[in-house]
Amino acid sequence: MIRSEIGGGDAHRITVRGHDLVHDLFDKRDFIDVMSLELLGRFPDDRLKRMLNLFLVSATDHGLTPSALSARLTLHGAPEAMQGALAAGLLGAGSRFLGVIEYSARFLRDALPRQESWTDEQLREAAERCVRETRAAKRKIPGVGHPVHVDGDPRCEKMFEIARDCGYYGAYCRFAVELAAAASRATGRKIPLNATGAKGAITLDMGLTPEQGKALTLIGRTAGLMAHILEEQRTPLGQQVWDMAADKLQA
Incomplete structure (x- = not known):
């Protein structure tokens, strides 16, 4: 059965x-x-509910991102299929956009074994070691660095503030902060923690899995994508995007 x-x-x-x-x-x-x-x-109790709400709100919309453009262009080709446009927007959630929280949480989980307590010095040493090994392997650390918020992602501070209030600011949040600091020291330039890095750490400190963290992101983004789809129906951008691409090819 x-x-x-x-x-x-x-x-x-x-x-x-x-x-x-x-x-x-x-x-x-x-x-x-x-x-x-x-x-x-x-x-959920009140603390967990507040955190779940934070995850949903933070993922709702980031403007004309690849996921939003995918949804709009799919609707342009199939205006009768809102569900297809929504699916198209979610399909690209991965290691570069929209799904980074999953990879950030996995990275942090693999880099920092669970134990009862970590001192600040132990976390700093673990972060330094992690950065050395990652740089030697020529790999990137998911959740660290941002092309726009080069001096610090304003979302992280607020997220950690709420996590502290709710009792979910633990070893992984502290380690994520140390990791960004270690990366900055190793490169000689400021490399801030970004929102997905903060959320990946909070996910683990909440006792959730990386996959559950990604699920919350996808649920939150669904609302934003539907907003883009409804706007595309009223004031279409799809043809303009297509025309811009065609002009580039002809140039």
Whole structure:
């Protein structure tokens, strides 16, 4: 028999992880409550709910990014398929854009083994070692550096402030800060931690997996992509983008 723990239903009842959708959730629980139930298997307390909300809000929209352009151009080619445009916008979530939180969290998890406590000195030494090994291997550290916020990503400070308030500023957050500082010392120029690096660290300190962190990013970005799709229906940009590309090829 094929079953799922997520939910089910019959002719008289729909359930979400054992809770009756109509009688237990309708008008009693908000979207973040139900999202937490779905993804984590439990309703959030106030601290967890505040953090989940932060993750969703921070991922909502970053302007005309590759994901937004993919959605708009797909809608331009298939105006009858909003769902296809949304899917196109999410498909590019990876190691460069939109999905970086997953790779940042994995990197931090692999670089810093879990233990009961880390002193500041131990974290600094671990960060220095990690930067040396990464540079020797000619690899990049996901979540470190930003092409625009070269003097520091303003989102990180606020995210860490909220994480502290909620009790989720732990060893991985501290290590991420040390990692950016070590990278700056090694290169002789300021290399700030960026928002995905901060969120990757917070994800781990919350006890979530890298994949769950990415899931929250995709859920949050879905709202922003739908906004771009609806705007594309009203005031299209797709043809202009196509024309610009064609002009470049002819130049």
